Amino acid sequence: MKALRNISIRTKLVLLASAAVLCALVMSSTGIIVNDIQMIRAATIEQLEVQARMMEFNSDGVLAFRDDEAAEDLLRSMSLQPAVEVACLLDTDNKVFAAYVKNEGEPLDLPPKLVEGAHVMPDGCIEIVMPVREDDGAEEPAGTLFIRANTDNIRNHITAQIRFIVLVSLASLLAAVTITTFLQNAISRPILRLSEAAQVITREEDYSIRVTRDSEDELGVLYHSFNQMLDALKSTHDEMASQAEKLAKEIGVRKRAEADLMVAKEAAEASNRAKSEFLANMSHEIRTPLTGILGFADVLLAGGDDGDVAKRIDYLSTIQASGKHLLTVINDILDLSKIESGRVEFEHEACHPDRIVDDVLRVLQVKADEKGLQLSVRWDTKVPRLIYTDQSRVRQALINLIGNSIKFTSKGSVEVVGRFVDYQGRPQIEYDVIDTGIGIMEAQLEKIFDPFVQADTSVTRRFGGTGLGLAITRKIARGLGGDLTAVSEVGDGSTFTMRIDCGDVSGIPFITPSEELRKRPTEIRRPAPRQVSTKINVLLVEDGDTNRKLIKLLLERAGAKVTTAEHGAIGVELALKRSFNVILMDMQMPVMDGYTAARRLRDEGLTLPIIALTAHTMTGDREKCLDAGCTDYLTKPINAELMFAAIERAMQSAAEEETVDAQADTAQ
Numbered sequence: 001m002k003a004l005r006n007i008s009i010r011t012k013l014v015l016l017a018s019a020a021v022l023c024a025l026v027m028s029s030t031g032i033i034v035n036d037i038q039m040i041r042a043a044t045i046e047q048l049e050v051q052a053r054m055m056e057f058n059s060d061g062v063l064a065f066r067d068d069e070a071a072e073d074l075l076r077s078m079s080l081q082p083a084v085e086v087a088c089l090l091d092t093d094n095k096v097f098a099a100y101v102k103n104e105g106e107p108l109d110l111p112p113k114l115v116e117g118a119h120v121m122p123d124g125c126i127e128i129v130m131p132v133r134e135d136d137g138a139e140e141p142a143g144t145l146f147i148r149a150n151t152d153n154i155r156n157h158i159t160a161q162i163r164f165i166v167l168v169s170l171a172s173l174l175a176a177v178t179i180t181t182f183l184q185n186a187i188s189r190p191i192l193r194l195s196e197a198a199q200v201i202t203r204e205e206d207y208s209i210r211v212t213r214d215s216e217d218e219l220g221v222l223y224h225s226f227n228q229m230l231d232a233l234k235s236t237h238d239e240m241a242s243q244a245e246k247l248a249k250e251i252g253v254r255k256r257a258e259a260d261l262m263v264a265k266e267a268a269e270a271s272n273r274a275k276s277e278f279l280a281n282m283s284h285e286i287r288t289p290l291t292g293i294l295g296f297a298d299v300l301l302a303g304g305d306d307g308d309v310a311k312r313i314d315y316l317s318t319i320q321a322s323g324k325h326l327l328t329v330i331n332d333i334l335d336l337s338k339i340e341s342g343r344v345e346f347e348h349e350a351c352h353p354d355r356i357v358d359d360v361l362r363v364l365q366v367k368a369d370e371k372g373l374q375l376s377v378r379w380d381t382k383v384p385r386l387i388y389t390d391q392s393r394v395r396q397a398l399i400n401l402i403g404n405s406i407k408f409t410s411k412g413s414v415e416v417v418g419r420f421v422d423y424q425g426r427p428q429i430e431y432d433v434i435d436t437g438i439g440i441m442e443a444q445l446e447k448i449f450d451p452f453v454q455a456d457t458s459v460t461r462r463f464g465g466t467g468l469g470l471a472i473t474r475k476i477a478r479g480l481g482g483d484l485t486a487v488s489e490v491g492d493g494s495t496f497t498m499r500i501d502c503g504d505v506s507g508i509p510f511i512t513p514s515e516e517l518r519k520r521p522t523e524i525r526r527p528a529p530r531q532v533s534t535k536i537n538v539l540l541v542e543d544g545d546t547n548r549k550l551i552k553l554l555l556e557r558a559g560a561k562v563t564t565a566e567h568g569a570i571g572v573e574l575a576l577k578r579s580f581n582v583i584l585m586d587m588q589m590p591v592m593d594g595y596t597a598a599r600r601l602r603d604e605g606l607t608l609p610i611i612a613l614t615a616h617t618m619t620g621d622r623e624k625c626l627d628a629g630c631t632d633y634l635t636k637p638i639n640a641e642l643m644f645a646a647i648e649r650a651m652q653s654a655a656e657e658e659t660v661d662a663q664a665d666t667a668q
């Protein structure tokens with residue numbers, strides 16, 4: 001049964017048709033054969049009975065006269081019937097009187113008891129037992145006629161019939177198989193199409209495939225149901241796909257958000273760490289020189305110099321050196337934070353790329369000479385005669401780089417090599433600063449650009465420095481559209497390469513710098529600032545006791561007469577009451593600040609020079625002071641030389657104005 005279940009529909013259909021045909025044929029043939037047997041047998045019996053009756057009719061007197069010959073002639077007539085095997089006449093005592101045996105010599109083999117009538121025997125023979133009456137009206141029979149006939153005719157007929165039926169069956173089977181094969185296409189092909197469609201859908205997950213219904217039978221209904229199922233499947237699939245897509249998007253968004261959050265967190269942590277590190281470093285860098293300043297000041301106050309002038313000068317020199325270092329640190333920190341916070345606006349002024357190098361080399365030549373180092377510049381290519389950049393920042397960066405090279409080189413040379421390059425389509429100037437100094441270890445190369453990082457603290461202790469120079473220089477280079485990189489070999493020296501944008505140099509001639517250098521006029525050095533005139537009257541408005549005391553001391557030692565005021569309000573009052581040549585005005589003060597005071601004085605019509613003193617050194621601070629009415633601007637801590645120069649300038653311009661005014665008066 002299982003084997004039957006697994007065979008194809010096509011075979012099943014053929015088997016079904018064949019079985020049906022066979023069944024029908026077997027049943028109908030059996031019916032026909034049974035019917036034929038009965039009919040033939042009945043006809044045979046009837047024939048034998050007719051024969052027997054004729055014999056009985058002709059046997060008149062044969063038994064009465066015991067006429068053997070006549071009896072045997074009569075019985076021999078039975079040979080006309082090929083089916084009759086035995087025919088005999090028995091007398092009233094059931095003794096054989098005359099007999100006919102078809103196959104001579106065979107025994108008669110009569111049944112023990114003779115019952116009148118026709119009998120079908122178990123072996124298929126037919127036996128006829130008929131009483132023989134001499135007289136038609138006689139009551140008692142004169143004997144008995146016995147006939148036995150075989151049924152070979154029936155067997156022969158049935159055999160022929162069966163042969164015929166088998167032939168017909170085979171032909172029917174063939175016809176059935178042919179018809180079924182032809183018909184099964186109508187059933188199995190649509191099913192196969194359905195199965196193929198299902199396979200394609202499963203393989204390609206394409207739920208838009210549909211099977212075309214081309215009949216209205218059960219298969220048509222199956223197709224329709226299949227298509228309906230696909231509709232449902234497609235909408236479920238589409239829904240699931242859109243849900244999955246939504247989910248994937250949500251997961252993507254969440255993952256991105258998580259990643260962003262992680263990045264932001266890491267950035268925040270890194271910036272926090274950097275800030276803490278920066279503050280710790282800054283605190284250390286400030287405290288170190290302060291220790292020297294305060295410590296030696298304490299020693300001096302406690303009379304630690306023992307009245308020895310040499311010792312006092314030594315301690316005071318240490319205090320001065322520490323103070324200068326502290327100032328460098330603070331200036332560098334401010335500079336770095338200004339650049340980092342984007343508060344520095346880089347200028348784009350026209351300047352000579354070669355002259356900037358020359359100026360820097362001129363400044364640093366003294367240091368190189370002190371160490372016996374050869375300091376030189378070389379140009380690899382022609383360069384634009386003018387470029388557009390912030391020359392003071394380029395100068396600052398080159399001073400840092402060349403200054404470092406001189407600092408970290410004990411013998412050999414420091415060479416600057418310049419060239420014009422096209423960097424990713426942008427015209428740039430590249431400066432290499434090459435030294436034959438101590439070099440930097442590979443592991444330190446990137447770190448040295450971080451604030452406060454020094455390659456080797458023992459070296460730094462020897463050479464000094466804040467560890468901020470390269471951080472500032474790289475920021476400057478990047479701010480000017482380029483970058484700063486370094487390569488180095490410990491013991492052999494280092495090469496620092498700084499690139500900066502040239503700006504738009506189209507139309508500007510390219511020159512070979514060395515030639516230009518020869519043609520260039522020698523720089524006119526500015527005269528050193530003179531001491532202030534003894535006659536000048538200065539009003540110093542400053543709230544800080546120390547600064548007031550120090551500036552007053554410096555001015556008086558230079559020969560000036562100094563009046564002091566603790567805040568702007570007193571300053572304004574004094575300035576309006578008395579006559580001064582110049583006012584030095586601190587800008588951050590209690591009661592009235594310098595900006596208000598300067599404005600008030602200008603409002604009152606006062607024209608004398610006001611020089612602003614401020615610790616604010618950010619971009620725009622100078623403009624703020626000038627806007628308030630000041631004529632010049634000095635930053636704290638006060639540099640005596642710069643202060644005298646500023647006073648000098650102020651005096652000169654005031655004198656020039658007076659001359660102009662006097663000339664105007666005369667002209668009138």
Ligand code: ADP
Nearest residue numbers: 404405408448454455456465466467468469470
């Ligand atoms: P510093 O004020 O200490 O010079 P910088 O930021 O300018 O600070 O330099 C950082 C560190 O890089 C220096 O302390 C030094 O260790 C190393 N360095 C800089 N330039 C050179 C150089 N030309 N040769 C060797 N080491 C250098």
